[in-house]
Amino acid sequence: EQERAFIEWYPRGYGVGFKVKRRLFETQTEYQRLEIYETEGFGKLLVLDGTVQLVEVGEESYHEVLVHPVMLAHPNPRKVLVIGGGDGGTLREVLRHDTVEKAIMVEIDEGVVEASYLYLDVAKDLLDRLIKKEEPRAELIIGDGVKYLRETDERFDVIIVDSTDPVGPAKLLFSEEFYRDAYEKLNEKGLYVTQAGSVYLFTNELLDAYKAMKKVFDRVYYFSFPVIGYASPWSFLVGVKGDVDFTRIDLERAKKLDLYYYDPERHETLFQMPRYVRKLL
Ligand code: AG3
Structure with a gap:
């Protein structure tokens, strides 16, 4: 066989x-x-x-790490925007925070939402409620995140980009223009986070995104984590607007989450980066 x-x-x-x-x-x-x-x-x-x-087995090694560090570093994240993330895993983690009053997910590809709802055990119930518009704290918009962010009158405490790689179709989500729109749509205190590709295999894309973010945000942090299913370590970039310290998180709120992969009590270990990459950043 x-x-x-x-x-x-x-x-x-x-x-x-x-x-x-x-x-x-x-x-x-x-x-x-x-x-x-x-x-x-x-x-x-x-x-x-x-x-x-x-x-399905191990997706939390990505979704927990993309979502909770920024949510726990922000003092009171009430309004959250997710761009991409059509499988629902990112939004599922966002909604575990009871500070969240309203979360909006803008996914370009309805096909991803439908297939995830039909075939995956990641966020089936949540996707079902989103499709039926029965989720009181969240809304699904099928549309282009770049256009949405440029045109919306909404303001957010946290913006999370759960996109495909910084190569190909999602490239615009890693551009300086897009970061400017995101910065503008953040509240006075705001955090932006994006996945930024494989540390070893997309190093140049990571560096380009970091440099573009540096031109726009008040401060920029990088971090990495081993994600099951990706060429690990995987990189993440955080852009800060205003007076928020991403190196410090709220451990009280963290306790209630009972996480499996991301370890809030060892938040500082997120910042691990191979030395040659750190020197380039
Ligand atoms: N977003 C995809 C991250 C990029 C994976 N890249 C790769 N394997 N080359 C994750 C979708 C899960 N919500």
Whole structure:
């Protein structure tokens, strides 16, 4: 019997792979090629244009880390914007904070929301309520996040970008113009966070995004974490507006969350970066 595998190829022939039992679903959406596989040991796998978005077993190693550090560093995050994140994992983590009064998720590709709702055990109930407009604290907008941020009259305490890689279609989400719009739409005290790619394999993209953010935000932090399913360590960038210290978080609020991967009591370990990368930043 032949063994099947899904492998995501990164630059220079570096691969991240899963043994898979079968492909459950495949479609070409308006924006990208979407596939869902059943893996041997990590539940279902969501792939967009050949790149791993998540595996059900371990997705929290990404979603917890993208969301909670900024949410816990902000003194009182009430209004939150998520750009991308159509699988619902990011918004699910945002809504665990009871300070949140309103969260808006702007996802460009309705196909990702639908397939995630139908096939994945990531945020099924939440996506169901969003689609039916029955979630009192959150709203789903199917649309272009770049355009949304440019045009909205809303203001946010936290903006979270859960996009595909800083190469290809999501490139605009890593541009100085976009960061300017984000800065403008943050409240007086605000935090912006984005995933920023593989530390080793997208180092240049990470550096470019960092430099562009430095031109716009009052302060910029980088951090990294090993994410299951990605070429780890994975990088994240935080832009600060106003008087907020991202190196300090609210441990009282953290306790209530009972997290699995991100360790708020060891917040400082997030800032680990290979020395050569730190020197370039
Ligand atoms: N957003 C995708 C992060 C980028 C993954 N890149 C890659 N595998 N080359 C995550 C979607 C989960 N909400």
